[in-house]
Amino acid sequence: MSSKNYEYNKAVKIDTIKELMDLAEKEDGDKIAFEYRNEKDKSKIEAITYKEFQYDTYYLGTALLQLGINKNHIAVIGENSYKWLTVYLTVLKSDSVLVPIDRELPEKDIINILKSSDSEVLFYAGKYEKYIEKFKKELPNIKYFIGFDRNENLENVLSYKKIMDLGKERYEAGDKSYASIEHKDTNILKLLVYTSGTTGDPKGVMLTEHNLVSCVYYGLQVAEIKTKCLSVLPYHHTYEAVAGILVALHKHATICINDSLKNVLKNLQLYKPDYIYLVPAFTEVFYKNIWGTAKKEGKEAGLKFLIKLSNVLRKMGIDLRGKLFKSIHSAFGGNLKEIICGGAPIRPEIGKFFNDIGVMLLNGYGITECSPLVSVNRPKFNDSSTVGVILPCCEVKIENPNDEGDGEIWVKGDIVMMGYYKDKERTDKVLKDGWFNTEDYGKVNEKGQLVINGRKKNVIVLTNGKNVYPEEIENYILRIPYVEETIVKSVKNDIGQEVALCAEVYLNSDKVKELEIENVEEQLKKDISKETKELASYKHITKIEIRKTEFIKTTTKKIKR
Numbered sequence: 001m002s003s004k005n006y007e008y009n010k011a012v013k014i015d016t017i018k019e020l021m022d023l024a025e026k027e028d029g030d031k032i033a034f035e036y037r038n039e040k041d042k043s044k045i046e047a048i049t050y051k052e053f054q055y056d057t058y059y060l061g062t063a064l065l066q067l068g069i070n071k072n073h074i075a076v077i078g079e080n081s082y083k084w085l086t087v088y089l090t091v092l093k094s095d096s097v098l099v100p101i102d103r104e105l106p107e108k109d110i111i112n113i114l115k116s117s118d119s120e121v122l123f124y125a126g127k128y129e130k131y132i133e134k135f136k137k138e139l140p141n142i143k144y145f146i147g148f149d150r151n152e153n154l155e156n157v158l159s160y161k162k163i164m165d166l167g168k169e170r171y172e173a174g175d176k177s178y179a180s181i182e183h184k185d186t187n188i189l190k191l192l193v194y195t196s197g198t199t200g201d202p203k204g205v206m207l208t209e210h211n212l213v214s215c216v217y218y219g220l221q222v223a224e225i226k227t228k229c230l231s232v233l234p235y236h237h238t239y240e241a242v243a244g245i246l247v248a249l250h251k252h253a254t255i256c257i258n259d260s261l262k263n264v265l266k267n268l269q270l271y272k273p274d275y276i277y278l279v280p281a282f283t284e285v286f287y288k289n290i291w292g293t294a295k296k297e298g299k300e301a302g303l304k305f306l307i308k309l310s311n312v313l314r315k316m317g318i319d320l321r322g323k324l325f326k327s328i329h330s331a332f333g334g335n336l337k338e339i340i341c342g343g344a345p346i347r348p349e350i351g352k353f354f355n356d357i358g359v360m361l362l363n364g365y366g367i368t369e370c371s372p373l374v375s376v377n378r379p380k381f382n383d384s385s386t387v388g389v390i391l392p393c394c395e396v397k398i399e400n401p402n403d404e405g406d407g408e409i410w411v412k413g414d415i416v417m418m419g420y421y422k423d424k425e426r427t428d429k430v431l432k433d434g435w436f437n438t439e440d441y442g443k444v445n446e447k448g449q450l451v452i453n454g455r456k457k458n459v460i461v462l463t464n465g466k467n468v469y470p471e472e473i474e475n476y477i478l479r480i481p482y483v484e485e486t487i488v489k490s491v492k493n494d495i496g497q498e499v500a501l502c503a504e505v506y507l508n509s510d511k512v513k514e515l516e517i518e519n520v521e522e523q524l525k526k527d528i529s530k531e532t533k534e535l536a537s538y539k540h541i542t543k544i545e546i547r548k549t550e551f552i553k554t555t556t557k558k559i560k561r
Contacts, residue, residue, distance in 0.1 A: 013217055015213060017246070025051050029054075034254070034255050053089070062179070064121075072097070073096065073192065074099065075098075077128060078103055081148065084235050088245070099113070099193075101113055102237075103234065107131055115139065124145065124147055125147075186213070192204050193236070203420045212246060218392050219391065225248065228254040228273045228274050229274075237556055239556070292511065296514070321356075324357075342376075344452075347475045348384040355382065363377055363384055364387055374450070375387050375390045388449055389448060391413070394415060406453055409450070410437050466538045470501075477528055486503055488541070489502050501539065524544055
């Protein structure tokens with residue numbers, strides 16, 4: 001592994017999403033763009049070429065123009081699907097604005113976002129059919145509700161299939177009104193994403209087409225994605241929608257659509273991808289399961305020995321990881337070479353483990369307001385204690401650093417949003433002269449890699465004046481094999497001062513039984529003390545709370561604090 005950054009990759013420059021799609025069709029029209037399970041027969045795999053996908057967007061776009069939908073805000077909600085993606089790319093290539101909505105939101109929040117975003121069209125999955133009558137009453141500005149699973153049209157509630165049939169008929173009759181759209185101004189609103197992160201009220205992040213293509217172009221200069229991915233994370237989230245889907249389309253990769261989070265391992269074996277985008281929660285589970293299985297089968301010592309042996313051989317130029325760790329590779333489909341992880345920093349030992357066994361784990365950093373990618377590790381310059389090198393189109397500065405160099409991370413560049421939709425007060429708070437305040441704390445190390453320590457809102461300021469980043473301590477506690485989830489919070493005195501630290505944890509009950517732990521609380525105290533002993537004394541845990549239920553999380557598996 002190189003100790004310094006190296007030359008950027010060559011990537012094809014594009015200015016619009018239409019250029020991206022046209023290039024993919026021209027160069028690889030017959031290549032498989034998407035694979036996914038048939039809706040009715042899950043044992044059957046559907047395959048869509050780049051040319052077929054391009055034409056599906058022509059048909060849908062032509063139909064929308066026929067309905068008078070032009071320069072409107074178009075919302076979409078539902079589980080990951082090929083139909084969702086046809087709406088996504090169709091709208092990005094049109095003169096309208098896409099509003100992706102979190103499929104896990106309660107009904108009232110969906111209504112609030114549809115109102116706030118000024119949406120006039122809603123594409124929806126079958127599970128939302130029961131809400132449509134209420135939506136019609138409460139959302140008079142919505143002209144059309146288009147159901148992915150509907151078979152018939154009824155007033156302004158339409159069938160996706162019939163819409164596609166209409167568009168195909170019009171397109172084949174010579175209507176090229178949609179296909180001929182060209183975007184000269186790429187600095188106007190194109191994607192309106194509502195996010196609250198893990199705290200606070202939803203904010204409408206305004207992203208332009210220039211933001212999106214900049215993430216794709218400059219992202220590919222630093223990232224080296226493979227040829228076939230399993231698409232797992234929710235499409236309403238920019239990490240998957242932009243850094244995942246759009247980057248893969250520009251790379252002309254094959255995207256395999258994961259049908260359920262419960263089926264990730266099963267689908268890895270089915271599709272046999274060579275790369276995957278994940279959040280740290282997934283890698284944490286994979287890591288613990290691998291070591292848990294090894295221990296259960298009496299192979300823990302053998303696995304540790306093989307890792308040491310492999311690392312010695314690699315220093316001699318001999319790489320046998322594919323053979324030495326074949327059983328682990330088989331569990332991931334046998335072809336997985338790369339995991340690109342984002343959403344939060346990972347524990348360095350997890351990154352090292354996957355790299356040791358021959359699956360390159362590259363951690364990056366992004367935030368929706370930055371389209372979302374800011375930095376990412378590179379295969380030959382990979383340090384899992386960092387979130388990698390900053391994109392060539394970005395500048396990063398650290399404001400108000402402390403003695404260790406940690407401060408607020410501000411970002412400037414082509415990927416920074418326009419602002420928050422209809423919210424000048426919030427926009428002015430975080431955008432200053434083109435600089436965006438991420439409200440994350442961190443620093444840039446001597447090698448130019450970005451290091452993230454935690455969220456500004458989460459920082460605990462103790463009475464001794466010390467700042468504590470709870471995420472740092474949580475990563476130590478997560479080393480304990482039977483700890484499933486945890487957050488570190490403050491213990492306050494009678495006048496509200498933060499005087500000590502408490503760990504609230506959710507345990508894996510099966511693992512507790514397997515390890516034959518009788519006094520769980522006592523054992524947990526000992527294990528937390530052991531894992532955090534190398535930390536400064538003011539970072540030590542003095543109180544423990546054991547939860548009976550999982551923490552409430554976002555759809556990207558971040559705990560809502």
